[in-house]
Amino acid sequence: MKAVCWMGKSKVETLTVADPQILNPHDAIIKITRTAICGSDLHLYDGFIPTMEAGDVLGHEFMGIVEETGKAVTNLKRGDRVVVPFTIACGSCAFCKKQLWSACDNTNPNAHLMEAAYGYSGSGLFGYSHMMGGYAGGQAQYARVPFANVGPLKIESDLPDEKVLFLSDIFPTGYMAAENAQIEPGDTVAVWGCGPVGQFAIASAFMLGAGRVIAIDRLPERLQMARSIGAITVDYSEEDVDVLTALKDLTGGMGPDSCIDAVGLEAHSSDLKGLYDSVKVALLLETDRPIVLRQAIQAVRKGGTLSIPGVYGGLLDKVPFGAAFGKGITMKMGQTNMHKYMKPLLNRIQQGQIDPTYIISHRITLDEAPDMYKIWRDKKENVTKIVIDPWATKQAA
Amino acid sequence: MSDALKEKPNAESLPKSNGAAVLIDGHYAPPPADKDGKLWVRTSARIEAEPQQCYDIWRDLENIPSWQEEIVEVRRTGEKTSHWVMRSGDKTIEWDSEILADEPGKRIAWHSIAGDAQNAGEVIFEKAPTGRGAFVTVLQEFRMGKLATAWETLIGRNPKQAVIENLRHLKAMAETGEIPRIEPQPHGQRGTVGEMKKSLYGEKVPVPSGTKERVSA
C-alpha cells in the first residue's frame, strides 16, 4: 500500500510499504477513505517529539471501511464505515472505566519509554512516535486498529466522510478544551491559535454557553474564519498590539474567565522573548517554546481557568508559576479523552448544529502530502486544514 | 491507636505488614538494595480483576511462554518442580525451578535449583484497598550469571526491566485478554540507525503472543 512516512526532521516521503495485518484478537484492518494532516504532525515534522524513527508511517486522523476483523471483534463487521479515534484505549482498565481514555494502561507497547520520561505511560497513539506506542499511522491506504470493539465509531447515516472525519481528533479536542475551560453561561473565553483545534474550541465554547469569545492569531484567513463563527479577533502580530492589554481592554480590565492555549509548544513570536526560547531550544536547554502558555497564565482573571489542548512535550523555561498561584487559577490539559466525545459530537453534526467541513482548505492525494507538509508548516496558500483521499490519483494536467 | 481522629469514612484499618515487604509495621519499606552480585527487583501493578484470576494466570506454568518475555517452554517435572527454557536471539538458557510456597489466590514463591540461572522470587496477590481490583506485587532476586548477562548483552534490556514488563503483560492479559504489540507492521526504509534505535526503545524483545490460538476470524 501507499503511506506517508517520516524519514527524518523536515523530511516526509510517500512510499510503498507492506499492508498491515491483524496481530491481536481485538484488531481490525480499516481501508482508509479519508485522512488528514494535523497541527500535531508538525511537531513531528519539526523534530520536537523524541523517539521518531525513519520509516514510521504518519497520521492519526482517519476513517474508512472495515476490511477484516480479529476473532474477538464482535461489534464491527466487514463493510462497516467507521471513524477511528487517535488515542487507542482498551475499554477495561481503571482509567478507561473512569472515561480517562487517553490514559489507558494497556495500549502502549513501549510504556517503559513514557514511564521513564513522564512517570507513567498514557495510551498508545497512531503515528505519533515510539514513546507513544510506535503504531503505524493513518496517512495511508490501510491501517491496523487495535481494540476495535472500543474505539471506532460506526457511521450509519449517509453523512459524507468529510463531515465526520474530524471526529477522529480535532473536533473532540476542541470540545474537550472548551469543557476543560469550565465555562459558565455568559463567560468570556480567550482562545490562542485559530488553527483547526482553535476553531473547534471557539465553536464549542459557544455551544457550552460562552457569551464572548476572543480569538488570537496572526493569519488573516484564520482570524476571518473565527469571526465567521462569532468570535472577536486580535492579531497579535499587528504593530502596537499587546495581547495582555488587548484582553484587558476587551474585558473591562478583569481578564477572561477562561483561557485556552490551542497553540502548544511551537508558538511563534517575533519579539525578544521568542528569540530567547529559540536559542534555548537550539542549545537543548529547553524543549518547548511556551510563549502562549506564559501569556495565558498572565492573562486569565483571578480564580479563572486555563485549558491547554496545545501539545507540550518536555521541559519549559520561565513559566510564571507564581502568577498562577497568586491568582489561584485552575489548569486542565492533556491528550483528548476521545471516546467520551465522539458519539455526542456526531449527534450534534447529525442534528445540523455544526458543519465541521468549514475549516477545510485543501483536498489532496497521498503523493502530494510531502509538499503539503512544507506548506502546512509555513502556513502558505491560506492553508487551514488538509484532507487526503488516499485512493485518489493526481489528475493529469 | 490514639483516638485523635475519629472521622475516617473510607479508611482501611492500618495494615501492619504484607508480603514482598512493601510495608512493615504500617511504614513503607524500600526494596532490598543490590549487593554482592545479587540484583533485586520489586514491582507492583493494580489490576482490574480478582486476585484469584491473576493467581490463576501466573500458576498456569505451561502457559507462561504466552505472556513472559523470551520464555519458550515451561515443563512440569514434578509436583513442585518445573524446567524452564529461555531463548534470546540464538542463545538458549535452561534451568529448573521449585515452588516453595503456593497459597491459591494469595501467593507463590519459588527458587531455581539447577541449570544456567540462579533466581528466586515471590509474587503476592491481594485485594487492593477499598476493593479496587487486585494488587499484584513481585519481588525477584537474581545472581549475575548466564541469565542476567544474556538479557543485558543480547537484548539490551536490564533483567529488572524484564520483570517489570512481564508484570505489565500479566495485567494486560487479565484486563483485556491480549498484550499490546506493533510488530510486524508497515514501515518505510529504516536506514542505518534503525536497528540501534530499536534496541534502545526496547523493541528487540519480541512481545509474547498472549495466546496460542489464531487471532484472525
Ligand SMILES: NC(=O)c1ccc[n+]([C@@H]2O[C@H](COP(=O)([O-])OP(=O)(O)OC[C@H]3O[C@@H](n4cnc5c(N)ncnc54)[C@H](O)[C@@H]3O)[C@@H](O)[C@H]2O)c1
Ligand atoms: N490535546 C490533544 O489531544 C491535541 C489534539 C490535536 C492537536 N493538538 C495540538 O493543538 C495545537 C493546535 O493544533 P492545530 O491543528 O490547530 O495546529 P495549527 O498549527 O494549524 O494551529 C496553530 C495556530 O497557532 C497560531 N499561533 C502560533 N503562535 C501563536 C501565538 N504566539 N499566539 C497566538 N496564536 C499563535 C498559528 O498561527 C496557527 O494558526 C497543536 O499543538 C496540536 O499539537 C492537541
Ligand SMILES: [Zn+2]
Ligand atoms: Zn491531530
Ligand SMILES: [Zn+2]
Ligand atoms: Zn484502558
